[in-house]
Amino acid sequence: MLKTWDGFARTLWSGLRIRRSIAVFSLLSAVLLASAQPVEVTAGGKWTKSETEDKMTAAKKVKFTLIADNSLSGGEKRPEIMIFCTDGKLALGDFRPNIQTRPNQPGFWGQPQMKVTVRVDQSHDKRSWNWVNGEFLAMDKDTTREIIGAQIFKVQFPTPSGPQIAEFSPGGLDQQMVRTACNLKPKKP
Numbered sequence: 444m445l446k447t448w449d450g451f452a453r454t455l456w457s458g459l460r461i462r463r464s465i466a467v468f469s470l471l472s473a474v475l476l477a478s479a480q481p482v483e484v485t486a487g488g489k490w491t492k493s494e495t496e497d498k499m500t501a502a503k504k505v506k507f508t509l510i511a512d513n514s515l516s517g518g519e520k521r522p523e524i525m526i527f528c529t530d531g532k533l534a535l536g537d538f539r540p541n542i543q544t545r546p547n548q549p550g551f552w553g554q555p556q557m558k559v560t561v562r563v564d565q566s567h568d569k570r571s572w573n574w575v576n577g578e579f580l581a582m583d584k585d586t587t588r589e590i591i592g593a594q595i596f597k598v599q600f601p602t603p604s605g606p607q608i609a610e611f612s613p614g615g616l617d618q619q620m621v622r623t624a625c626n627l628k629p630k631k632p
Contacts, residue, residue, distance in 0.1 A: 481506075488615020492624070502530050505624040507616070509590075511609045517602070518542035522609035524596070525579075526587060528625035536587030538572065539579040540609065544602045546574040562597040563589040566632035585630060591621050592629020 481493035486507055495504045504527070511522040520541040527534040538559075546555035548571065555574040560567060563586075572580035580600075582590075590596050594614040599606055621627050 483508075486620055487617035489612055490616045492620065494624075504529050504534075507621065507624075509611055509613055511611050513608075513610045515540065515542050515602075515607045515609060516604060522598075522611075524582075524590060524611060524613070526591070526621075526625065526627075528627075531624065531626050533584060533587065533625045533627050536582040536584070536590070537575070537579045538582055538598055538609075540598075540600060540602075540607075542602060542607070544600065547601055557600060560599040561586060562595065562599075563593045563632040564595050568632070588627060588630035589632050591616055591618070591627060592631070 481495045483491045483493045486492035489509055491508045493506050493508075496502070497504060506528075507526040509524040511524075514521050518541050522541050523539045524536070525539065526536045544557070546557050548556050548558055550556040550571065550573060556571045557574055557580055558569060558571050559580070561570050570583065570586060572582055575581050590611075590613050594612070596611040596613050597608055598611075599608045618629065
């Protein structure tokens with residue numbers, strides 16, 4: 444009987460050690476995974492900024508995000524503006540309507556585009572943006588530069604249910620932060 448009890452005690456202790464090891468491993472994995480995720484911080488006004496580093500090239504990547512003030516009919520998420528910079532240079536400025544829509548014209552090289560009307564503060568203009576992978580519209584560099592210095596930014600674009608307008612409040616963005624991350628200065632419309 445003593446032999447059986449001794450074997451039971453050893454099994455119990457080894458089981459507890461295994462559970463404790465699994466718990467420690469799980470905790471360490473969670474900490475490492477959390478530290479690998481980009482940290483999102485405020486970039487002034489309603490903007491947020493996140494930074495990552497490419498594991499292969501060590502390129503520093505920065506993303507500025509601005510969420511629309513309004514929701515659109517048929518959308519689960521509000522529209523977003525994202526500005527991506529890599530190693531201190533603008534890589535892409537994009538508009539994500541986050542609703543079902545489709546391009547309405549071909550571009551110069553045949554790529555799908557959407558003609559939109561843009562309002563920056565008191566100025567408005569028509570723009571043609573490339574439709575990328577059916578997910579977002581790639582904005583031109585001039586529009587991106589106008590957004591970072593604007594107080595009002597609106598995009599009117601066609602949808603199957605008619606034109607909709609995404610409204611943004613880009614004012615308050617930390618210009619020095621953008622200049623450092625993207626080498627980008629605001630431009631008047």
